[in-house]
Structure formats: structure tokens, C-alpha cells
Amino acid sequence: MSDVSHENPKDSAARAPEDAITQSILTAVSEQRLPAGSKLGEQQLSDLFKCNRANVRRALTALAAQHVVELRPNRGAFIVTPSPEEAREVFEARRTIERTLARNVVARASAEDIAYMRNNIVQEAQARADNDKPRELRLSRMFHMQLAKISGNRVLERFLAELTLRTTLILGLYNAAGTSGCAEDEHDRIVDQIESGDSDRLVSLIDAHLRHLEAGLDFRRTRNRNLTLAEQLAI
Amino acid sequence: MSDVSHENPKDSAARAPEDAITQSILTAVSEQRLPAGSKLGEQQLSDLFKCNRANVRRALTALAAQHVVELRPNRGAFIVTPSPEEAREVFEARRTIERTLARNVVARASAEDIAYMRNNIVQEAQARADNDKPRELRLSRMFHMQLAKISGNRVLERFLAELTLRTTLILGLYNAAGTSGCAEDEHDRIVDQIESGDSDRLVSLIDAHLRHLEAGLDFRRTRNRNLTLAEQLAI
DNA sequence: TCATCAAGTATTGTTAACAATTATTGTTAT
DNA sequence: ATAACAATAATTGTTAACAATACTTGATGA
Numbered sequence: 086m087s088d089v090s091h092e093n094p095k096d097s098a099a100r101a102p103e104d105a106i107t108q109s110i111l112t113a114v115s116e117q118r119l120p121a122g123s124k125l126g127e128q129q130l131s132d133l134f135k136c137n138r139a140n141v142r143r144a145l146t147a148l149a150a151q152h153v154v155e156l157r158p159n160r161g162a163f164i165v166t167p168s169p170e171e172a173r174e175v176f177e178a179r180r181t182i183e184r185t186l187a188r189n190v191v192a193r194a195s196a197e198d199i200a201y202m203r204n205n206i207v208q209e210a211q212a213r214a215d216n217d218k219p220r221e222l223r224l225s226r227m228f229h230m231q232l233a234k235i236s237g238n239r240v241l242e243r244f245l246a247e248l249t250l251r252t253t254l255i256l257g258l259y260n261a262a263g264t265s266g267c268a269e270d271e272h273d274r275i276v277d278q279i280e281s282g283d284s285d286r287l288v289s290l291i292d293a294h295l296r297h298l299e300a301g302l303d304f305r306r307t308r309n310r311n312l313t314l315a316e317q318l319a320i
Numbered sequence: 321m322s323d324v325s326h327e328n329p330k331d332s333a334a335r336a337p338e339d340a341i342t343q344s345i346l347t348a349v350s351e352q353r354l355p356a357g358s359k360l361g362e363q364q365l366s367d368l369f370k371c372n373r374a375n376v377r378r379a380l381t382a383l384a385a386q387h388v389v390e391l392r393p394n395r396g397a398f399i400v401t402p403s404p405e406e407a408r409e410v411f412e413a414r415r416t417i418e419r420t421l422a423r424n425v426v427a428r429a430s431a432e433d434i435a436y437m438r439n440n441i442v443q444e445a446q447a448r449a450d451n452d453k454p455r456e457l458r459l460s461r462m463f464h465m466q467l468a469k470i471s472g473n474r475v476l477e478r479f480l481a482e483l484t485l486r487t488t489l490i491l492g493l494y495n496a497a498g499t500s501g502c503a504e505d506e507h508d509r510i511v512d513q514i515e516s517g518d519s520d521r522l523v524s525l526i527d528a529h530l531r532h533l534e535a536g537l538d539f540r541r542t543r544n545r546n547l548t549l550a551e552q553l554a555i
Numbered sequence: 556t557c558a559t560c561a562a563g564t565a566t567t568g569t570t571a572a573c574a575a576t577t578a579t580t581g582t583t584a585t
Numbered sequence: 586a587t588a589a590c591a592a593t594a595a596t597t598g599t600t601a602a603c604a605a606t607a608c609t610t611g612a613t614g615a
Contacts, residue, residue: 100393127567137600138567143381150385152478158335159567159606171475177420178475185416240406240413243387244479362597372570373597394576394597560613568605579594585587 102136106144109134114153114164114250115226116219121166121254125154151247165254169304172255176299179248180292182241183229187291189236191284198235199280205231206272213269222253225267252298259302267298337371341379344369349388349399349485350461351454356401356489360389386482400489404539407490411534414483415527417476418464422526424471426519433470437511440466445504457488460502487533494537502533 113119130141145162148154155165167175205228212221226249233242271294278287348354365376380397383389390400402410440463447456461484468477506529513522 126565128565139599142378142567146378146381147385150382160608161567174473174475177473178479181420181476182416185412238409238412240409240483241416244413248475361595363595374569377597395578396597556615558613558615560611562609562611564607564609566605566607568603570603571601573598573600575596575598577594577596580592582589582591584589 102134102140103144103147106130106134106136106141107147110144110148111153111250112223115253116223117253117257118219119164120257121164123164125162125164127161153247153250165251166258167251167255169259169302171251172259172299172302172304175248175251175255176295179245179252180295182245182248183232183291183295184288186232186236186238186241186245187287188284189238190232190279191282191287193237194235194279198231199276202228202231202272202276202279206269206276209272210269222256225272226250226253228267228272255302256298259304261301261303267294271297337369337375338379338382341365341369341371341376342382345379345383346388346485347458350488351458352488352492353454354399355492356399358399360397360399362396388482388485400486401493402486402490404494404537406486407494407534407537407539410483410486410490411530414480414487415530417480417483418467418526418530419523421467421471421473421476421480422522423519424473425467425514426517426522428472429470429514433466434511434515437463437466437507437514441504441507441511444507448504457491460504460507461485461488463502463507490537491533494539496536496538502529506532 110119110125125145127138127141127145130144131138134141145154145156149156149162152165154162156162205224209221209224209228212218212224229249230242230246233245236242271290275287275290275294278290345354345360360380362373362376362380365379366373369376380389380391384391384397387400389397391397440459444456444459444463447453447459464484465477465481468480471477506525510522510525510529513525
């Protein structure tokens with residue numbers, strides 16, 4: 086979305102409203118303020134972002150292509166609600182991709198990268214202590230996205246961005262009440278393993294981390310919240 | 321794109337023009353009739369497909385989200401031209417994903433699946449014998465997509481669809497003149513290995529297959545063709 | 556009371572006209 | 586001849602009005 090060739094100031098300004106909508110929706114989903122199934126009305130969004138419906142529709146079309154939003158003809162746009170089967174596929178895809186990231190990260194992580202991740206973990210722990218779940222979720226996702234950035238493969242990074250976002254939706258639907266996503270000590274141990282430089286053990290650790298997350302799902306009941314769109318987007 | 325929940329006849333009809341455009345462009349790229357850098361004019365497409373510009377723009381926006389098309393503000397839509405660095409990333413992503421597919425395929429391939437793949441290989445060989453390169457390229461891509469279908473993970477299948485398409489563009493830009501993509505005997509050996517049921521060896525074989533393909537690239541010169549859009553889309 | 560149906564409202568989908576920007580062509584001056 | 590500039594043409598971007606569809610509300614009848 087942001088890797089257009091020959092980018093200049095005027096070009097990036099040309100899609101400002103569209104990008105603002107996209108980013109706002111992605112962030113809101115990553116913090117579980119926009120739960121699965123939320124309706125995204127065109128008028129509503131064009132009012133909120135003070136742009137015309139054409140921009141809104143471009144943003145929604147792009148999000149639909151990433152399977153974050155579902156477009157139902159004559160009905161509108163909705164945040165996708167992953168099925169249990171899709172959840173399984175998302176987790177398998179994550180294990181697949183993060184395995185390769187792990188191998189790359191061991192070879193490429195710098196001291197600054199390690200420090201950044203340690204700091205991320207501290208902030209995540211703080212958010213958990215503060216019971217700030219949106220922030221905790223966003224930081225947890227950022228930890229995994231950091232692995233992708235370090236690994237230096239923008240294709241896999243984009244795939245993982247989609248998968249982690251859908252993971253957040255899956256957790257919102259099916260995660261047992263007590264557990265709140267990734268266990269922070271597991272993130273810590275992952276960084277330990279990156280420092281130690283044993284890529285095989287790192288792969289196992291991340292694989293186990295993701296399997297642990299998936300094992301915590303309970304497909305028997307779902308959850309729901311009721312906030313206005315403006316509150317959820319926090320504009 | 322085609323896995324919308326609650327689909328009914330009227331719904332699928334509602335996006336008929338958009339899907340026709342998308343499919344036509346995807347097929348044209350997969351057969352190298354639309355090379356990297358091709359301009360996709362809005363008027364041009366709305367004339368060809370007899371629809372309004374709004375449908376065209378939805379299709380182009382969706383293709384841009386899959387990194388098949390690049391949208392340059394005030395300039396229009398173009399088929400992406402992968403850089404050497406992007407080529408490396410695409411191949412690493414393919415190895416990552418097809419490794420998982422290989423393990424799944426060994427566990428899940430039925431006799432019908434094997435027969436289908438053998439037939440695909442025969443047709444591909446025939447296309448090569450006939451010097452029908454577009455058909456050969458499309459069939460070669462379909463072979464890999466068949467692995468994804470058998471493996472039963474629609475997320476990875478969609479990712480691979482994008483990656484194989486970008487691979488076709490990469491081959492069109494950087495592949496040495498003589499070689500024309502995947503060697504068919506390697507596809508044959510892959511099916512042999514699926515039948516034998518040794519997933520580790522299958523993984524190695526597919527990994528080698530992809531590395532072999534990547535090794536055939538030559539980033540020093542590029543190629544170009546000049547056909548009208550109507551000819552390239554073959555409408 | 557509940558289900559069914561109809562009218563009205565709101566939302567999405569389509570179309571066309573207009574504005575802004577870029578590409579092209581032709582001219583002029585060096 | 587070539588480079589720089591101006592006028593023209595073509596393309597993309599924006600907006601608004603209208604059409605079609607879906608949703609909501611209230612009335613009617615069993």
C-alpha cells in the first residue's frame with residue numbers, strides 16, 4: 086500500500102483520504118475496537134473522514150481484497166467474521182510464514198533490533214498491567230510484525246500483516262475469556278533465542294508459540310460488543 | 321474474491337463486469353500477453369468490457385491491492401514491473417509457502433488428484449511441443465496452483481496465486497531466452513514423489529525446483545513486446 | 556398476539572457531467 | 586537541428602443527481 090515507486094509529495098497527497106480511512110480501520114481492528122461483523126456504511130465513513138463516497142469505496146475495495154472487509158452486494162461492507170475453518174488456515178499460514186521469518190531474523194537482527202523488541206515487550210507488559218487491552222493487542226501484533234520487518238522480505242511482511250489482523254479478529258471471536266492473546270514471557274523467550282542465534286530452536290519456539298495461541302481458542306460461543314463507529318475508530 | 325459467504329445468483333451477477341475485467345487481466349498476465357509495465361486505461365477497459373468507469377476502477381483497485389497492478393496518481397494503472405529485489409522476495413515467499421503445501425499434499429492427495437496432475441503435465445508438454453508458450457505458461461502455473469488446492473488451505477492458495485502471477489511477470493522480464501519456465505520433467509518427478517509419500521523428499525524436490533527456476537534469471541537486460549491491449553487480452 | 560404485507564426510509568449502485576492533471580503536438584528561437 | 590515553450594488533446598479525479606435494492610416501520614387480518 087505504501088511502496089509505490091516514483092513517489093512524490095503530490096502523489097501521496099492524492100490518496101490521503103483513502104489511506105486515512107484504510108489506516109483507521111486497520112488500527113481499529115488491530116485493537117479490537119471494530120469487532121468481526123461490524124457494518125461500515127459509506128455515508129457514515131464519508132462523513133467521518135470528510136470526503137466523498139468514491140474515496141470510501143476505493144478504501145473498502147482495497148480492504149476487501151485483503152480479506153479484512155467483506156463486500157455484500159447491495160448490502161454494504163462488513164468486517165469479516167472468520168469461521169473456525171478459516172481460523173485453522175490462518176494459523177497454519179502464520180506458522181508457515183513465521184518459520185521463514187525466524188530463520189532470517191537470526192541472521193539479520195541487529196543490536197538495535199533486539200533493543201527495540203525488548204522495549205516493545207516492556208510496553209506490552211505495562212499495557213497488560215494497566216488493563217489496556219487495545220494497546221496490549223496492538224503491541225503484541227507489532228512484535229510479530231517486527232520479526233517480518235527485520236527479516237527483510239516485504240512480500241512476507243504484507244502477508245503477515247493480513248494474517249495477524251485476522252488473528253486479532255479470530256481472538257475476538259473465539260478466544261477464551263481469561264487469556265488475552267500472546268503470553269508476554271513467550272515473546273521474551275523468543276528474543277532470548279534470537280540473541281542466542283540458534284535458528285532451529287527459534288523456529289520451534291515460534292511454532293509452539295503459535296500453536297499455543299491456537300489451542301486457546303474455543304469455537305463454541307462467540308462474543309459481541311456495541312459501540313458506535315465513531316467510538317470504535319476513535320477519531 | 322470468489323469466497324464471499326452467503327453467495328446467491330443475484331449477488332454474483334452484481335459484480336459480473338468487475339470480475340470479468342479482473343479475470344481477463346489475470347489470465348492475460350498469466351499467459352504473458354500483458355507484460356510488465358503495460359498501461360491499463362480506464363476508458364479503454366470500459367469500452368472493451370462495455371461497462372462504466374466505476375466498475376473498471378473497482379477492478380483496478382482490487383488488483384492494486386494484490387500488487388499485480390500499480391496505481392500512479394493522475395497517471396493511471398500499470399501492470400507492475402518487479403525489481404530484482406522483489407523477485408528474490410517472491411521466490412523466497414514461494415519456497416516458504418510451497419514447502420507447507422508439499423507436506424499437506426502428501427497427506428491429502430487422492431488418486432483423482434494424481435491423475436489430474438499427470439494430465440496437466442501431458443498438456444503442458446503438448447503446449448511446449450506446439451510452441452504455444454502462453455498455454456504452456458498457464459498450465460505450468462496451474463500445476464503449482466493445483467498443489468495449493470489439494471493442500472486445502474485457501475489462505476495459502478490465494479497467496480500463491482499472487483506469487484505465481486508475479487513469477488510469470490518476473491520470468492517475462494528476466495528469464496534467459498532459452499528456458500521457458502518450469503522444466504516439465506521436474507513436475508513429473510514431483511508427482512512421482514507425491515505418490516511415493518515421502519514428504520521430506522518432496523519438500524526438497526519442490527525447493528530445488530523453485531531454486532532452479534530462480535537461478536535461471538538474468539537481471540542484466542529486459543524484454544518488451546508491442547501488442548494492442550485488445551490483442552493482449554484476447555477478447 | 557402474532558404473522559404478513561405495504562408504504563416509507565435509508566443505503567448502495569450507476570451514470571454523466573465537470574474539474575484537474577498529464578501527455579502530446581506544433582511552434583518559435585537559438 | 587535541437588531545446589524550450591505554448592496550445593491542444595487525452596486521461597484521471599471529483600462531484601452530484603438519479604436508479605435500484607434492502608431495511609424499517611406501521612397497519613391489517615387471522
